[in-house]
Amino acid sequence: AHTAALRALRLDPQLAAAHRAMGFIHYWRENDAPRAIAAFRRAIALNDRDSQTYFWYANVLADVGRHDMARQAYDRARLLSPGSQVIEVEAACAEWQAGRDTVALQRLTALARRYPDDAIVHNCLTWVHISSGDIVNFAREYGEMARSRGEPALIARARALDAAVKRDPATAHRIVI
Numbered sequence: 001a002h003t004a005a006l007r008a009l010r011l012d013p014q015l016a017a018a019h020r021a022m023g024f025i026h027y028w029r030e031n032d033a034p035r036a037i038a039a040f041r042r043a044i045a046l047n048d049r050d051s052q053t054y055f056w057y058a059n060v061l062a063d064v065g066r067h068d069m070a071r072q073a074y075d076r077a078r079l080l081s082p083g084s085q086v087i088e089v090e091a092a093c094a095e096w097q098a099g100r101d102t103v104a105l106q107r108l109t110a111l112a113r114r115y116p117d118d119a120i121v122h123n124c125l126t127w128v129h130i131s132s133g134d135i136v137n138f139a140r141e142y143g144e145m146a147r148s149r150g151e152p153a154l155i156a157r158a159r160a161l162d163a164a165v166k167r168d169p170a171t172a173h174r175i176v177i
Helices: 002-011 016-029 033-046 051-063 067-080 085-097 101-114 119-131 135-149 152-167
Strands: none
Touching: 002 016, 016 033, 016 051, 033 051, 051 067, 051 085, 067 085, 085 101, 085 119, 101 119, 119 135, 135 152
């Protein structure tokens, strides 16, 4: 992807999708948030109607703690791509990253009812629950996430966690996930 994005930029420096790809690469491959943010901003300047650019930009902004800017970017992504399940889920999870746990829990719980097989919803709910010390609901959501992903190792860990919660919720956190 890196080679292709660089080649695309050499062929057309005004190609918004290539700048978007470089933003993704800068952040997720190179761990370089400032360069990622600059690349996403350039992509938006070239094409402010691309929901994917706003979505990835919002993910990075939420990760680096720019929560108000992230919320604005998620809102724009949802406006450009109404009904996108993944954008809706990530925007709800970003509420937790911003410290708005109650809002995140409400939105993620509603999303889990609408999309019971979405592993990302359940994964986000695990974070909300474990960060509040709620091991019982953490274990439940971890099990749902494992079931949704269908990975035997995760399912085995979820079963071990469930057994630990049944034995003693006060010590279940000692299970290594």
